[in-house]
Amino acid sequence: MNPLFHSHKPLNADMTLLLCIDTSTTHASVALAKDGVLVGIKVNQNQREHASFLQPAVQELLQESGYKLHELSAIAVTSGPGSYTGLRVGFASAKGFCYALDIPLISIPTTLAMSAAATTQINKNEPALLCPMIDARRMEVFTALYQPDLSIISPISALILTPDSYASELNNSRILFFGDGAKKWQTICRHSNALFPEVSWNAANMVELAHQFYQKKQYSLLAYSVPEYGKGFHSTRI
Numbered sequence: 001m002n003p004l005f006h007s008h009k010p011l012n013a014d015m016t017l018l019l020c021i022d023t024s025t026t027h028a029s030v031a032l033a034k035d036g037v038l039v040g041i042k043v044n045q046n047q048r049e050h051a052s053f054l055q056p057a058v059q060e061l062l063q064e065s066g067y068k069l070h071e072l073s074a075i076a077v078t079s080g081p082g083s084y085t086g087l088r089v090g091f092a093s094a095k096g097f098c099y100a101l102d103i104p105l106i107s108i109p110t111t112l113a114m115s116a117a118a119t120t121q122i123n124k125n126e127p128a129l130l131c132p133m134i135d136a137r138r139m140e141v142f143t144a145l146y147q148p149d150l151s152i153i154s155p156i157s158a159l160i161l162t163p164d165s166y167a168s169e170l171n172n173s174r175i176l177f178f179g180d181g182a183k184k185w186q187t188i189c190r191h192s193n194a195l196f197p198e199v200s201w202n203a204a205n206m207v208e209l210a211h212q213f214y215q216k217k218q219y220s221l222l223a224y225s226v227p228e229y230g231k232g233f234h235s236t237r238i
Contacts, residue, residue, distance in 0.1 A: 016073045016214060019058065019097070020206040023050045023090035024082030024110040024227075025134060026180065030057045031203035032065050036211035040065045041204050050089045058093075072103055074219070076210035079107035081142035081156060081230025082134055091227050104219040108209050109228065110134065111144040111156055116209055117201035118178055119148065128174035128195065129153065131166070133181030134230075139188075141181030142230040145169065158230050163188050170194055 020031040028050045031041040042057035044050070062069060077094035080087045098105045114132035122128075127148050134142040139161045145154035159165065161184065169175060170191040177185055178199035186196045213219075 015071075016211065017067060017071050018074050018076055018106075018207070018210050018214060019072050020076045020203040020210050021054070021058075021090050021094050022078040022110075022113065022201075022203040022206060023054060023086040024078040024080055025086065026083075027202065028053050028057075028086070028090075029202035029204070030054065030061055031207055032061050032067065033207040033211065036208060038204050038207050039067075041202065043202050047083065047086070050083075050086050054089060054093050069097075070101060072097070072101060074098075074104040074106055074210070074214050076106040076108055076206055076213065078110045078113055078206065079220075079225075080110055080228035081136075081158075082110050082227075084229055087227035087229065091225070095222060095225065098222055104214070104217075105222050105225055106210050106213045106218065107220040107225060108206055108213070109144070109156060111142070112146070112150065112209060113206050114179055114199065114201050115144075115146045115150055117205035118176060118197070118199045119150070120205070121199055122176060122197060124148075126174070128176045129169065131175050131177045131182075132199075133177055133179040133185060135179075135181040135184070136230070139184060141179075141185065143181065145175075156228060156230060161185050161188065163190070165189075166194075167191075 018033045026047045027045045029043040032039040044053040075094045075097050077090045111132040115130040130146040144156045170193045174193045
């Protein structure tokens with residue numbers, strides 16, 4: 001079998017069973033979904049326990065749901081940016097499962113999963129752009145900008161925040177800033193179009209995205225897939 005072009009086992013025409021893994025930030029979670037509908041979820045809030053939590057959580061989730069590991073159709077994992085160690089833990093497990101089970105790997109940007117969560121927790125009658133922010137260091141964040149329908153406006157970048165960041169975008173649109181990085185942005189942003197809602201997310205917010213990726217066969221090359229750590233470049237966007 002050529003690892004560059006994975007020859008996946010025949011798919012079960014009667015069921016799509018996806019395992020979603022998120023260990024990219026301060027909390028870790030795994031979710032199981034059947035045909036795009038959440039079956040169950042396990043969450044751990046201790047960042048130091050990502051590695052010890054993940055494998056037992058997957059086993060417990062499958063046992064409680066009545067499914068077997070070999071019934072999985074694909075594995076979805078948050079690809080970053082986020083915690084260096086957390087991303088490696090998630091990717092190592094996801095790729096290991098995919099190799100062993102001969103099933104596809106689906107990579108979902110952390111900022112996209114966060115934005116998907118935001119769309120379920122905000123007032124949809126007041127449309128606004130979505131700007132997830134993950135704390136990096138000092139006044140730096142990992143961020144991206146999305147339309148309300150989750151189409152991307154600005155790709156993931158490492159951004160050093162200044163009072164003038166997003167000035168042009170805020171002059172034209174209301175923007176929702178959320179995530180742990182948004183807290184420090186809120187201390188220096190004074191624009192009336194900047195809103196700072198509380199948004200929580202976990203692997204359950206990957207379910208619909210993962211199902212869409214799976215249906216479109218938007219898989220990652222298993223041999224070469226790596227996390228998006230977000231530190232390859234820096235920006236002082238104004």
